[in-house]
Structure formats: structure tokens, C-alpha cells
Amino acid sequence: MNRTELRFALQLIGFLDAVGDFEDGLVKLRDRRWLVWHPDVMAALFRHDRALRHPPSRTLSPLLGNRSVLWLDGEEHTAYRRTLAPVLRGSRYHDLIGEMVERSLAELPSGDPVSLAGWTRKLTLRIMGRIIFGVDDDELLTAFTRWLDRRLGSRVRTLAHRCFTPGTTRFDPHLDRLLLQRARSAEPPALAACLPPDDLRDQIVSLLFAGHETTASATAWTVYWIDRTPGLAEQLLTDETLLDATITESLRLSPPATLAGNRMSDDGMVITPSIYLAHRRAATYENPHTFDPSRKPPPPGAFFPFGGGVRHCPGKDLALTEIRMIVTALLRHRRIRLNAPRSCTPQLRGAAMAPPPSLAMVATCRR
Structure with missing residues (x-):
């Protein structure tokens, strides 16, 4: 690993900020590996995505497994996405999301600070747990969270696993057995019935x-930017169009994933698209570091918070539904104030970018 790739691995956000002004929108990480973000390159890359391979993430594949749909290719990948698409359709879950949001709001201590990212993470995991398992199981989801935090909660620990124990899995056999038992006993067994047992x-x-x-x-960043924009919270209570624009601008400036996976050509060239840099490119966006919900739609290849090409997130519709419903409920039923730390440096969990745990939310009931 050369010096450039080491900086990319150890100090991702700092490295991205340092190269963000490169006008050609690409930087060489090592021989035959490039980081890219120019919109023309991105548009072409996504158009030809089916002809490329998508190698597993060295950080996430030891956690998620080599048979994860995130790394499959060809007809196998297409078949999996076709199977999962109905399960992840947001319109199916309005009542479920509303129920989970109401429950989480009721648990918010009035006037006491809680970690904003921690609260949104617990809520969205509850929603996904109900979708997969058909029932609430906070004990199982808490165990899953502990397992994940031990492996992704510290960037140093994450990189140590990646660099010093390459090729080894970081599964928890006991947790895996509990997850499989719960999925197979779900009513209806949505996933267990339609996926190969080995996968x-x-x-x-x-x-x-x-x-x-x-x-x-994405939800936490949206709340963050609303709090940082005077008067916006009150406007959003009566303007649904403005809410969509606010979410879009938050996804641009603070995308929940900094990178969009790896692409590999037949001759071994690896290309890594940077969502973070594409969304902050000065040649594309005027005042790119300013939060502005009134921005005009960007050109193709300049905005892809949920990835692109054949790897675009199949849960995009579900995610946007959750963000809208959570933010709307928060604004309608609570007055929100954030206690920002002196340095609001994003926390990286893999390539995911969340507000730091120290960003605290204080919620009080609306009268």
C-alpha cells in the first residue's frame, strides 16, 4: 500500500477534502486503481455498469459475507434484486414506519440529550428488523448492534481487521444462528422462503x-441541516415540496455513503466512484459547501447518493419514505435543538458517513 492509498484508507474524509479541487475529477490511488467523481465519467461508468465486475469490499465482506447481494454479478445479481425489490418497496410499510416512529418518539426523554445518530440508528434498525422478521425483537437487534459496533464503531479497529487479518470472516456464529432462526420462523417467511438456504x-x-x-x-444529517438553517423547521411543517428539497440537499452535502463501491474491468483496472466528491464539485455546484434546498437539479452523473448503475440501492424508495416520515413526525410532535460538539467531524463506519455520537439532540414536546 503506497502513501496515497494509505491516506485514503486511514484519513478518508481528510483525503477527499484534499483532492476535491482536482478539476479532472479523478486521482490515482495506486497502479491500476483510480478514485473518480467527474460527472461525465460517472454517467459513462453507470451506463456500462453491466459489463464491469464488482469486487467485494475488503472492509465489509468479512462482515456481510462473500455471498452478499452487494457483490454478486451477472444473472445471479439480477435475480436477487428481482427477489428483494418487492420486499423493499416503501409504499408497503407506511403503517409499520408510523408505528415504529411513534414508539421511538414516545421513548425520547423530554429535555434530556440523546445521541442523534444513535437514536436514528436504533429506529431504522427496528423498522428493518420488523420487515425481515415480522416481529419486534429488540434483544436480537441489540445483539446485532453490539456485534456491528465492535467491528465498525472504531475506524482504527476496522482497519486493523482489514490489514492484519485479510481474508478472514468476522462472523458471530451464535448471533448468526439467532438471526436465521428468527428469519425462518417469520410469518410470512418472506426471505427464508425465496432465498437459497446457503445464502x-x-x-x-x-x-x-x-x-x-x-x-x-441520512435522517440524522437531514435533522442536522434543518437545525442549522434558521426558520426552516417551521416552514417544513406546511410545505411538503420543501421537505423533499431539504432531504435532497442533505443527501448531496452529507451523503450517507462516501463511496459507491468498486468497479473492475476485464483487464483488472479498479475504479472507485466518490459520491462525496461528486456532490461537492465546484464546477458542478455553485457554493458547493453551502446548504441550499433551492438548488436546481444537477446534471447526470453529479448526484447519486444511493449509488448508480446496476448497483443502485434497491431500498432507495424505502429509505426516502423513512426519512420523510421520521423527520415529519419529529418536527410535528417535538421541538428539536442540537447540542453540537466543537468539532462535528463525521464518524465513518466502513464507507458510511454519520454524524459523530457526540452530536446530541434535545427534544421537547410541542404545546
């Missing part, structure tokens, strides 16, 4: 992780 563990863990982590981060 079930990897798909459950992938859905639990990807289905809640980025949605939680």
Missing part, C-alpha cells in the same frame, strides 16, 4: 446493515 445468512446481515445504517445517517 440466507449473508442476505439477512446485508439487509439489516445496509437497510438501516445509511438511512439512519
Whole structure:
């Protein structure tokens, strides 16, 4: 690993900020590996995505498994997405999401600070748990959270696993057995009935992780930017169009994933698209570091918070539904104030970018 790739691995956000002004929108990480974010390159890359391979993440594949739908290719990947698409359709879950949001709001201590990212993470995991298992099981989801935090909660620990124990899994056999038992006993057994038994563990863990982590981060960042924009919270109570624009701008400036996976050509060239840099490119966006919900729609290849090409997130509709419903309920039923730490440096969990745990939310009931 050369110096450039080491900086990319150890100090991802700092590295991205340092190269963000490169006008050609690409930087060489090492021989035959490039980081790219120019919109023309991105649009072309996504158009030809089916012809490329999608190698597993060295950080996440030891957690999610090599059979995760996130790394499958070709007809196998297409078949899995076709199976999972109906399960992740947001319109199916309005009542479920509303129930989970109401429950989580009721648990918010009035006037006492709670971690914003921690609260959204617990809520979105509950929603995904109900979708997969058909029942509430906070004990199982708490165990899943502890397992995930031990492996992704510290970037140093994450990189140590990646660099010093390459190729080894970081599964928890006991947790895996509990997840599989719960999925197989679900009524109806939505996943267990339609996925190959040997792949079930990897798909459950992938859905639990990807289905809640980025949605939680996107929701927390949206609340953060609303709090930072005077008067916006009150406007959003009466303007649904403005809410969609606010979510879009939050996804632009604070995308829940900094990178959009790896692509590999037949001759071994690896290309890593940077969502973070594409969304902050000065040649594309005027005042790119300013939060502005009134922005005009960007050109193709310049905005892809949920990835692109054949790897675009199949849960996009569900995620947007959750973000809208959570933010709306928060604003209608609570007055929100954030106690921001002196340095609001994003926390990286893999390539996911969340507000730091120290960003506290104080919620009080509206009168």
C-alpha cells in the first residue's frame, strides 16, 4: 500500500477534502486503481455498469459475507434484486414506519440529550428488523448492534481487521444462528422462503446493515441541516415540496455513503466512484459547501447518493419514505435543538458517513 492509498484508507474524509479541487475529477490511488467523481465519467461508468465486475469490499465482506447481494454479478445479481425489490418497496410499510416512529418518539426523554445518530440508528434498525422478521425483537437487534459496533464503531479497529487479518470472516456464529432462526420462523417467511438456504445468512446481515445504517445517517444529517438553517423547521411543517428539497440537499452535502463501491474491468483496472466528491464539485455546484434546498437539479452523473448503475440501492424508495416520515413526525410532535460538539467531524463506519455520537439532540414536546 503506497502513501496515497494509505491516506485514503486511514484519513478518508481528510483525503477527499484534499483532492476535491482536482478539476479532472479523478486521482490515482495506486497502479491500476483510480478514485473518480467527474460527472461525465460517472454517467459513462453507470451506463456500462453491466459489463464491469464488482469486487467485494475488503472492509465489509468479512462482515456481510462473500455471498452478499452487494457483490454478486451477472444473472445471479439480477435475480436477487428481482427477489428483494418487492420486499423493499416503501409504499408497503407506511403503517409499520408510523408505528415504529411513534414508539421511538414516545421513548425520547423530554429535555434530556440523546445521541442523534444513535437514536436514528436504533429506529431504522427496528423498522428493518420488523420487515425481515415480522416481529419486534429488540434483544436480537441489540445483539446485532453490539456485534456491528465492535467491528465498525472504531475506524482504527476496522482497519486493523482489514490489514492484519485479510481474508478472514468476522462472523458471530451464535448471533448468526439467532438471526436465521428468527428469519425462518417469520410469518410470512418472506426471505427464508425465496432465498437459497446457503445464502440466507449473508442476505439477512446485508439487509439489516445496509437497510438501516445509511438511512439512519441520512435522517440524522437531514435533522442536522434543518437545525442549522434558521426558520426552516417551521416552514417544513406546511410545505411538503420543501421537505423533499431539504432531504435532497442533505443527501448531496452529507451523503450517507462516501463511496459507491468498486468497479473492475476485464483487464483488472479498479475504479472507485466518490459520491462525496461528486456532490461537492465546484464546477458542478455553485457554493458547493453551502446548504441550499433551492438548488436546481444537477446534471447526470453529479448526484447519486444511493449509488448508480446496476448497483443502485434497491431500498432507495424505502429509505426516502423513512426519512420523510421520521423527520415529519419529529418536527410535528417535538421541538428539536442540537447540542453540537466543537468539532462535528463525521464518524465513518466502513464507507458510511454519520454524524459523530457526540452530536446530541434535545427534544421537547410541542404545546
